[in-house]
Amino acid sequence: MFWAVLNGVLFVGYIVLGHKVSERGASGGIKQLGAAMAIAFVFIMPIGFFEAIKAFGAIELVLAGIAVGVCSSVVPYVCDQLAMSRLPRSSFALLLALLPATATIIGIIVLAQIPSLKDIAGIALVMTGIAIHRPKNPSANNNRQEDGADTHGL
Incomplete structure (x- = not known):
């Protein structure tokens, strides 16, 4: 632990x-x-x-x-x-939430590592935790755009 x-x-x-x-x-x-x-x-x-x-x-x-x-x-x-x-932080967080699942899929395909039910439950908990998290000030975390403009005021 x-x-x-x-x-x-x-x-x-x-x-x-x-x-x-x-x-x-x-x-x-x-x-x-x-x-x-x-x-x-x-x-x-x-x-x-x-x-x-x-x-x-x-x-x-x-x-x-x-x-x-x-x-x-x-x-x-x-x-x-x-x-x-x-990317806005929320989009980057979504990509991070996908990491455990994609790593597991690659592990299954490339290394023949089959996850246990405990492993799958842990992956689901990580992904759920990231998915349900809401920042205290959403506009502060979502104003990062490719051109640097804040589009939330539109």
């Missing part, structure tokens, strides 16, 4: 900070994302460096590691920054 709660707290922090960073536009957010990843690399790299030394002798493993890093970190975070800078 500790790790699940910690993951949830850190994910909320990522979303809140991501929205703050994206308020200045996607390009600024992507630059700051690159800096954050470089800093994370400096702190995380020593943890697994000695275990990974063996892999540096096999070019296919190095290339696979780079591909995993790009596909699991760079692409999704850049897409998040682009979406956060263009």
Whole structure:
């Protein structure tokens, strides 16, 4: 439970900070994302460096590691920054609500991981929680449009 709660707290922090960073536009957010990843690399790299030394002798493993890093970190975070800078928070939240279901479908198709009834209930609870949440000030959260205009006053 500790790790699940910690993951949830850190994910909320990522979303809140991501929205703050994206308020200045996607390009600024992507630059700051690159800096954050470089800093994370400096702190995380020593943890697994000695275990990974063996892999540096096999070019296919190095290339696979780079591909995993790009596909699991760079692409999704850049897409998040682009979406956060263009979509209202409610639309972004809807996309986040779909993540557990899409991840489950991919897990079934690609990895043959069949979810249990408990897993499906958990996914449904997450999606329901996001779907029924209503912000205190809806106009403040929905004024982020692609051109930056507030269309709620129309």
